[in-house]
Amino acid sequence: MRQKTATIQDIARIAKVSTATVSRALSTPGQVTESTRERVMQAVQQTGYQVNPTARNLRRRRTGSILALVPNLANPFFSQILSGLAAVVAAEGYGLLIADTQTDPDPATRVSFYLDNRVADGLVLFDGRLADKRLARRSRVPIILACEWGDPLFPSVRVNNVEGAALAIRHLIERGHRSIGHITGPRGNVLTDTRLAGTRSALRAAGLELPTDWVFHGDFSLDSGAAAARRWMDQADRPTAVFSASDEMACGFIGALQHAGHTLPAEVSVIGFDDIEVSGHLTPALTTISQPRRRIGERAAAKLTQMIAAETLTCDSEEIAVELVCRESVRTLASGLRCR
Amino acid sequence: MRQKTATIQDIARIAKVSTATVSRALSTPGQVTESTRERVMQAVQQTGYQVNPTARNLRRRRTGSILALVPNLANPFFSQILSGLAAVVAAEGYGLLIADTQTDPDPATRVSFYLDNRVADGLVLFDGRLADKRLARRSRVPIILACEWGDPLFPSVRVNNVEGAALAIRHLIERGHRSIGHITGPRGNVLTDTRLAGTRSALRAAGLELPTDWVFHGDFSLDSGAAAARRWMDQADRPTAVFSASDEMACGFIGALQHAGHTLPAEVSVIGFDDIEVSGHLTPALTTISQPRRRIGERAAAKLTQMIAAETLTCDSEEIAVELVCRESVRTLASGLRCR
DNA sequence: ATGCTCCTTGAGATCGTTTACAAGATCTTT
DNA sequence: AAAGATCTTGTAAACGATCTCAAGGAGCAT
Known part of the structure; x- marks a missing residue:
């Protein structure tokens, strides 16, 4: 051997x-x-x-790999993004290193560790909270943010979350809904904030309110969707439709309601965000805002390798288009329009 | 910079x-x-x-990273295994490189590429078909198989698939089912074969048959589960229960049936394999054979790093226990026992 | 034949560590 | 006090590539 x-x-x-x-x-x-x-x-x-790549890298003063820092690898949301990353990164001659930041008590320290030990030629970051000035100051290598973002110090690849949320809300309104709730992501997350903002502004544009009772705080997980369902059931005055900031939560929400004997979308319409694979196979099939995750990974990898090659830092953000995927989880109320 | x-x-x-x-x-x-x-x-x-890790690695004649070759990174089945791998591998001082083999027309060539370029100190392989003598001959580094396995040339970490399938079948039989179908994985896969074998032997032990019409060929994907559902609906003589070799397929199966207006588990009981996260949130919540995926990742990483450190190759296989998770997708027929 | 450019090649430094070997220094033991 | 053992340290050779610099040769114009 x-x-x-x-x-x-x-x-x-x-x-x-x-x-x-x-x-x-x-x-x-x-x-x-x-x-x-x-x-x-x-x-x-x-x-x-x-x-021998190690010898070559030593001489060339590079590492030959780029590092993806994922908040939680066990979350299937990332798998398809990583797939896109892996493909482009490999084609550009880099290896893809993956690390989980959430296993660590202090993710920021973890990131610092990777930056100090020159372990990669570039960094793909999925956690927007880590993208602060401190990181910008310490970093020796280009960094790109995927999905989330923070201070405009780093380039990013993401979707327009405000617009995505607005698409969802407008769809519900078109279908005749006037009382609409929202299940949010975790507190302090950009995605949470922008999707909530998009929800609010689209509602306001239609002359509708978002009562605090109808804002269900979640954390993107299945279980938090189920918890939102329990709160919905406890209410006397319920919204006829709910826009969930993630498909996972929508899925938990639907599941919990059905287990409690409710019928969907007859009693409540649900619209999600992400278009994860299982969404189309649920009953009712989930109407959602599709986020092209593989493409996000590909673009992030492309931009990053480009920055490495050019030895220049940029901080522009690239936007990937979202679109409404119309399935069966939204009911058309009397006054609403049919799905085209 | x-x-x-x-x-x-x-x-x-x-x-x-x-x-x-x-x-x-x-x-x-x-x-x-x-x-x-x-x-x-x-x-x-x-x-x-x-x-500088590169310089250290050059001098120490190692690479400092281990490579996980995943057939399809976009498949969420792997995310939790990778999470376990990442944790242990990082703790042992290695980086985790990830590559997707399926993007390549010829996965075997791909693997060879990684072996020849000494890019990692060890390999975690998720595709059993690649584990042949040719690979054993060429490999300069320890290899471990996770989930799947091939010729007994390499160590592996896996569950007892025959036993898992038997657990599923025995559960259906206990609940009074006598006509039981099976949705298989892709042709030529060890998991497909062993789960089918377990199904057959458990049925035979109970004096039951598995007619060829009731073997639905799938490929572990959601869509192939939906395709199996269409075939089930076409049949005049339908099994009252179906054991699916993966939760994903079970999910696709259930979804397609429900969309066609069937009621579950009243018309057909379903039992899955894997216990993916969404299974408990489906309606009906999926009864399944739970496979501790994170633990599989952890054990594979531990065994591999151990082999690297000891500079010895082993080829023993470690078995992780599966268990039946009893939910709501299996109906108790008149003659059957209730769930404990 | 001389001077010039252009192309091909080799010698040797370099990347940043680790480690074999040897030399001193210190401590025991007789 | 001499001989040996043990501990600490430094010198210099790896590890296996890349790349600068300079030299030699070919081709061309004068």
């Missing part, structure tokens, strides 16, 4: 050239005569030589 | 010792006098020095 592998020295010896020439033949073939290139390639074939 | 960071040379100069002593003070503090250790530590504090 501890067989020794060929090094560039071996190739040089076999091909009867210097190591410099071997290196050139492999990385910049144009700089080398046809005949020597062939000798080198033959030696490579013969020995099965592969460059 | 391209500020230069302190090296071990700087520390040596400031602390007025050799680089060798600095290295020792940091990695084997016991080998160094209290007073010099303090001088070194002070210099480290002062400069904010951090070792």
Whole structure:
């Protein structure tokens, strides 16, 4: 098992050239005569030589990998984003390192740790709260935010959450709903705030209110959706429709109501956000705002590798379009329009 | 941004010792006098020095990371396993590299690529089909299989799939079911085969048959579960219960039936495999065989890092226990027992 | 033949660590 | 006090690539 592998020295010896020439033949073939290139390639074939990435990285003063810091890897929301990341990052010649920040008591310290130990050439951050001036000051490598964002110190790739929420609310209004509730994400999260803001402004634009009783505080999780359902059931004056800031919560909400014997969407309409895979298979199939997660990952990776290559920092934000996916979880009230 | 960071040379100069002593003070503090250790530590504090992992890895002839090869990162089934992997791997001082094999036309080539370029000190493989003699011959680093397995050339961490399937079937039988169908995984997969085998043997033990019409071929995906539902609906002689080899398929199966107007579990009972997070929130909540995914990740990481440290290859397989999670998707027929 | 440019190649420094080896210094033991 | 053992430290050689610099050779114009 501890067989020794060929090094560039071996190739040089076999091909009867210097190591410099071997290196050139492999990385910049144009700089080398046809005949020597062939000798080198033959030696490579013969020995099965592969460059040692660690040595190359040391010399090039880089690490050859980019790091994705995920708040909670167990959350399936990230899997598809990571898939997009992985694809682009691999194509650009980097490895994808993944770390979970939530296992740590203090995520900020964790991030610092990764920054100090030069472990990656770039960072993809999914937790907007960590993106502060302190981080900007300490960071030696480009950073990009995906989905969430913070102070406008870093570039980001995200959807327009205000617009997404407004799309959802307008859809409910079009379908005749006038009393509309909202299940929020966790306190202090940008997504929570912008989706709530979008909800509020779209309601106001239609001359509607959002009573505090109809704001159900959640944390994006299934269980918090179920908890919102219990609060909904406790109310005397219930909204006829609820916009959930995540599909997971919508799913928990629907499940808890159905288990309690309620019928959907007859008794309450639900609209989600994200369009996770299972949404279309629920009963009723969940109407939702689709967020192209794979594309978010791809764009984040592309922008990051570009920044690394150009050795420049930008802080522009790129917006990916969301769209309404109309399924069955929204009921049309008497006065509303049918789904086109 | 391209500020230069302190090296071990700087520390040596400031602390007025050799680089060798600095290295020792940091990695084997016991080998160094209290007073010099303090001088070194002070210099480290002062400069904010951090070792360069690339240089260390080059010298130590390792890479400092382990690679998880996932068939399809977008599949949420893996997210929790990766979470367990990430935690243990980080604690052992390795980075976790993740690559998606399915993006590639030829996964085997992909794996070879990673093996040849010494990019990791160990490999976690989730695709059993890749675990053949060819791989064993070529591999320079320890490999462990998670969930799936192949020729007994590699160690693995997995659940007892035959037993899991038998648990499911016996549960259906206890509840009075006599005509039981099965939705399988993709052809050629060990999990598919073992779960089918467990199904068959448990049925046979009860004197029951598994007619070919009642074997619905799927591929673990939601959509293939929905396709199985359409086939079930087409049948004149339908099983009263179906054991699905994955929760995802069960979910697709249930969804498709409900959309077509069927009532569950009144018309057909369903039992799944995996216990993914959403299962408990479905209506009816899915009865399933729980597979502790995070623990599988943790154990795989532990065994792998152990093999790396010991520089020995083993090929024992570790089994993680599965258990029946009794929810609402299985109906008790007249002759059956109630759920305890 | 000389001077010039252009192309190909090699010598050797460098990236930032770890570690084998040896040399002093200190401590035991006789 | 001499001999040996033990501890601490420094010197310098790895680890395996890349890349600067300079030298040699070919081709061309004068």
